[in-house]
Amino acid sequence: MNKLSWILDEVKDYFFIALGCLIYCIGFCTFMLPYEFTPGGMTGVSAIIFYATGFPTQYSYFIINAILLAIGLKILGFKFFAKTIYATTCITIFLDIVQKVLMQPDGTLPQVVGDQPFMAAVIGACLEGGALAVVFINNGSTGGTDIIAAIVNKYRNFSMGRVLMWLDFIIVSSSFFVFHDWNKVVTGYVILIISMLLLDYTMTSASQSVQFTIISDKHEEIAKAINEEVQRGVTELHGEGWYSKQQRRVLIVMARRRESTQIFRLIKHIDNRAFVTMTKVVGVYGEGFDHIKT
Numbered sequence: 001m002n003k004l005s006w007i008l009d010e011v012k013d014y015f016f017i018a019l020g021c022l023i024y025c026i027g028f029c030t031f032m033l034p035y036e037f038t039p040g041g042m043t044g045v046s047a048i049i050f051y052a053t054g055f056p057t058q059y060s061y062f063i064i065n066a067i068l069l070a071i072g073l074k075i076l077g078f079k080f081f082a083k084t085i086y087a088t089t090c091i092t093i094f095l096d097i098v099q100k101v102l103m104q105p106d107g108t109l110p111q112v113v114g115d116q117p118f119m120a121a122v123i124g125a126c127l128e129g130g131a132l133a134v135v136f137i138n139n140g141s142t143g144g145t146d147i148i149a150a151i152v153n154k155y156r157n158f159s160m161g162r163v164l165m166w167l168d169f170i171i172v173s174s175s176f177f178v179f180h181d182w183n184k185v186v187t188g189y190v191i192l193i194i195s196m197l198l199l200d201y202t203m204t205s206a207s208q209s210v211q212f213t214i215i216s217d218k219h220e221e222i223a224k225a226i227n228e229e230v231q232r233g234v235t236e237l238h239g240e241g242w243y244s245k246q247q248r249r250v251l252i253v254m255a256r257r258r259e260s261t262q263i264f265r266l267i268k269h270i271d272n273r274a275f276v277t278m279t280k281v282v283g284v285y286g287e288g289f290d291h292i293k294t
Helices: 002-031 041-053 057-076 079-102 117-137 145-155 160-174 182-205 219-230 257-270
Strands: 208-215 234-240 247-256 275-282
Touching: 002 041, 002 079, 002 117, 041 057, 041 160, 057 079, 057 145, 079 145, 117 182, 145 160, 160 182, 208 219, 208 257, 219 234, 219 247, 219 257, 247 257, 257 275
Parallel strands: none
Antiparallel strands: 208 247, 208 275, 234 247
């Protein structure tokens, strides 16, 4: 049963990684390429090559990633890249398919929102950020700059997030040498910021929970109410006031963020003088919450 569950989880991961890659390619081909915008990552590098030479993005994306994967496999090992290879293949295929579907008879991609480039940038950034979140939540990776960041992180004391930020900044800035237009560069920065904010929000909101710490003389009533009405477990700790040296019971409760209002109301109804703290936590795993993914 455990093996079957693992297989089903893997199938689900691969399905959603493919779905995320498809949405990413739709956003890129529909709202980036027709308006000559440059996003971050290896798709941004592929876009710059396309703007400068006309060389198809799917081919340059595949070639660059193949080189980086070959280097990364030797340095970081195969396990790191199992789903990266899959996601890279999906993006290469979907870039080709989506462009062929959208292509007009004259060989150009249509500007679907007309003469409103900023709207195209915002929509494209939202699609790309949300799509990347789907890929990352399901243990996927789109390769490219992720590989470079992982290699740098292995040999130098730089976080992957910082390396990725600088790489994206350099890639977007490089579009100036093709267009000599700072408006497109600034728009690229806006796309980068929006997509990263949406990526971060989507990933954290999907698993955001809260932790309550409750100190009250009516701790038994509060614990029973939370357990029965909210159906959340309660952990009771033994504490002691440093100044008063009085023995107190401390309740620890983990809950979904949406359940916090109900818990506050229960506490207030039972003991409106209770001492309560609520802390946001990201990633709670176990019974009643998310499953641990490996």
